[in-house]
Amino acid sequence: MEKTLRLPAELGSLEPFRLFVLQCARDLAVHESRVPQIELVLEELLTNLVFHAYKEARGDVELACFPRGDAFCMRICDWSSPFNPLERPPPDLSAALEDRPIGGLGIHLVRKMADGLDYRRENDQNIVEICFRRDTQQDNRDA
Amino acid sequence: MLSTSQSESNGVLHIRLSGRLDSLSAPELEERLRDAAVGHVRRFLLDLSDLDYVSSAGLRVFLAFAKLVRRAGGQLAFCGLKDEVRQVFELTGFTDILSISSTADEALRAWTG
Numbered sequence: 001m002e003k004t005l006r007l008p009a010e011l012g013s014l015e016p017f018r019l020f021v022l023q024c025a026r027d028l029a030v031h032e033s034r035v036p037q038i039e040l041v042l043e044e045l046l047t048n049l050v051f052h053a054y055k056e057a058r059g060d061v062e063l064a065c066f067p068r069g070d071a072f073c074m075r076i077c078d079w080s081s082p083f084n085p086l087e088r089p090p091p092d093l094s095a096a097l098e099d100r101p102i103g104g105l106g107i108h109l110v111r112k113m114a115d116g117l118d119y120r121r122e123n124d125q126n127i128v129e130i131c132f133r134r135d136t137q138q139d140n141r142d143a
Numbered sequence: 144m145l146s147t148s149q150s151e152s153n154g155v156l157h158i159r160l161s162g163r164l165d166s167l168s169a170p171e172l173e174e175r176l177r178d179a180a181v182g183h184v185r186r187f188l189l190d191l192s193d194l195d196y197v198s199s200a201g202l203r204v205f206l207a208f209a210k211l212v213r214r215a216g217g218q219l220a221f222c223g224l225k226d227e228v229r230q231v232f233e234l235t236g237f238t239d240i241l242s243i244s245s246t247a248d249e250a251l252r253a254w255t256g
Contacts, residue, residue: 011167014166039196043198043200047166105199106198109235
């Protein structure tokens with residue numbers, strides 16, 4: 001039950017990737033309360049790829065959505081040089097307004113919102129897997 | 144898609160955001176806020192009542208604007224955060240460094256006493 005979409009790594013691909021993930025989440029009965037977090041994690045990882053991994057280079061991104069047990073998972077693959085987005089140092093959230101750097105918050109949000117997060121380098125690809133508990137409609141009725 | 148509208152009264156520029164503030168729409172808002180910051184108004188209310196989504200690209204724009212207003216000696220408040228947006232503000236510590244009110248009236252009262 002895996003669905004994939006491969007598009008160029010550019011900002012113009014954000015919206016088709018987003019619509020793809022929304023459809024997959026619906027198909028896999030992900031509770032609607034989790035969807036904004038899934039959307040946000042997707043955007044942060046894709047923009048990170050466009051701006052930091054590929055930089056000036058051109059290439060593709062492949063996004064796969066699939067269930068794993070109770071979780072809804074996304075796998076994001078790219079063919080840029082080795083780049084682990086999860087190695088970014090965490091931002092200093094205690095700094096005053098004047099001292100806050102502009103940026104560095106995206107990956108922090110990814111870490112906070114995903115229930116599972118993993119990076120590996122395989123066959124010249126960077127592969128990031130992100131899982132979310134589905135909190136399905138059924139779970140909520142039982143609660 | 145993001146749409147913005149603004150109105151000015153009693154020295155406060157009330158800027159309403161509606162829709163999605165993401166990597167695609169953030170540059171446009173950044174430009175609009177930069178323009179607003181160089182005007183004669185010194186008090187800004189960013190009304191997020193109809194904002195459904197914000198990503199780190201949007202947070203960057205808010206933070207840059209807050210710094211700009213602060214340096215110019217002005218005041219900035221946010222109001223009307225929906226749950227999804229509030230969660231993003233909380234997880235990034237924005238609730239600690241920005242002035243946030245539940246409603247526009249509450250923000251305006253804090254300024255006018």
